[in-house]
Amino acid sequence: MYNNDTIAALATPPGIGALAIIRISGENLAPLFQKLTKNKAVKDRFATFSSIYCPNTHDVLDSGLIVYFKAPKSFTGEDLIEINCHGGEYISKSILESLYAFNVRPANPGEFSFRAFMNGKIDLIQAEAISELISSKSSLAVKNNLNSVNGYVSNYIDNLKNKLINLLSLIEHELDFTEEELESTRYELLINKLIEINDGISKIANTSAMGKMLSSGARVVLLGPPNAGKSSLFNAILGFDRAIVSEISGTTRDVVESWFELKGIPVCLIDTAGYWDSDNYLESMGIERTKQQIELADIILFVDDKYPEETFQNLNLDINNSKIIFINSKSDLEEKTINSNKNSLLISSKKNEGIDTLLNMLSTKLSSVFGAHSDFDPIIISKRQRNLLLEAYSISQQAIVLAKNNIETDILASTLHGLNDTLSEIIGNVSSSDVVNNIFSEFCVGK
Structure with a gap:
């Protein structure tokens, strides 16, 4: 090329x-x-x-x-x-x-x-970050991608490589020594250094979920029975009227999406049709689309104006409760008797009550799903980087086993050279031109 x-x-x-x-x-x-x-x-x-x-x-x-x-x-x-x-x-x-x-x-x-x-x-890490920076959807995504452009992730990988090269130098220097002379360093230094490198690889590999979220956004789906107040809550979270709100049951029959930023995280908020058994053809189509959104959801806000958790249980949906925030809606209605346990959050979309609490809960839930972060944490942003780091982690685990089993030093050295090659490939020492061409072909013209 x-x-x-x-x-x-x-x-x-x-x-x-x-x-x-x-x-x-x-x-x-x-x-x-x-x-x-x-x-x-x-x-x-x-x-x-x-x-x-x-x-x-x-x-x-x-x-x-x-x-x-x-x-x-x-x-x-x-x-x-x-x-x-x-x-x-x-x-x-x-x-x-x-x-x-x-x-x-x-x-x-x-x-x-x-x-x-x-x-x-x-x-290559910086190149991928440039592409991601252009399409960033939030302030945190911009900050993370700028960090990658400026070398945060590359420097982290380089630091791992330097530790590995120092370890290889020690091993290869001692290849001429007898087994007895190697014994003192093999267990005390060698294994500890390998574990340190392994932990470093694991730490950055585990940021892939956060990187994916910053790139693609978190999908948060509003789910519940008809006329439960989902669309009103949808508008209240966004701060403007995006979805049509009506007293008529089944007003929302299609999926409505809108983006907003939550503490630097890009969130795609999705309003769905009321979930219930219906003989109406259009409502049934809407419910099928709701099911599709449930499968794609990172977090679900389950909304009901009476018994959120009981209503959810009656739907017999196969959803892990850790992904759900239960919401008892319409708390402003005077005639309403609130029947909610401590696990349901009281919300009044009309009076904007409980919205800030909900957003804080949602932020905490997203951190538990995708992992916590700080502004200076290196975060990987591509599937390519993740796959290579998982490969590197597997090789480093293998190297630790070899060292603990006192395998011949030349075999261990060969394994560590393979680990070094994998880490180098993350940065850009790629043997296949197809990989490089594929990365840059996804850029816009002029970049």
Whole structure:
């Protein structure tokens, strides 16, 4: 996939806007900069306001800021030009077409980031984080992905590798010694160091659930019988009217989704049709869709205005209670006799009572499902990273068993070399080009 020809693409979304940015990368782009600006002075990393000329016809296409980045001090590690022109499809299109007619080709999806990877500017973890950063759905997701872009996860893996390499150096240095001379280090130092590495791998592998949630969001489903107040609660949580609310039973017949942020976590809140046995065709279709949402739910808010837990038990649904928050709704009704045990939360969507308590409970429940976190914890964000870490964990477990069973040192060393290769693959020492190409092909054009 990689060659050093010159590529160009729009780095901002197409359409009408105040500005558009066109990115160009390749070798020796100073002459192209001169043709674009008719400016003989080419200053590195200096913003030049200029008319923008067609390199072939010399017609003026627009005016704007043009910045030249000399290799290797650029995002791609190559010469890089960024053109900040006026927004609008025609202007950016005309500039790109003039470049394509001047021995510049359109960039493939993710090709700028791919070149940055190939030139050692970023590793695979950082590349995946760039892709995730663009599609982040919450402040915590942005913070985590920025941490990964800035090397938090990569540094964590590098630290594990350094510990492993130091251990390998110790083992291979002593391969020439007798078994008796190895005995003192094998049990006291070797096993302890292996356990330390194993624990480090386990710790970061266990962040995969949190990483998946930050990437895809947590799915929270409102479930309960018809006219229990699910849609009213749905609107109260969001803070605006998203779902239709009516006294008529069975108003909600389809799934209604909306996103909100809860303490930095992206949450997809889902209102569903009332769950009950119905002969009505449309209601039955809605209930089938509700069943589908139950299967996909991370957390379920079970809503009933009388006996939430008893009502849930009567539905005979195969749902782990640890995923459920029971809610006794409509607590504002004067004529209502509240029959709720301590495990049900009293809510009045109409008066906005109990909503803050519910959100705090939901936040705690999400932490129990996906794991707690801090702003500085490295969190893995891709299935690729998780699978390789699980493989590394398995190898490190095997190495501990070998050491405890006093297996020959050269066999242990070979196992640890395999562990080092697996950790290296996480960062980007990948033998298959298909893996790398697949990662970057999912990027947008211009990134």
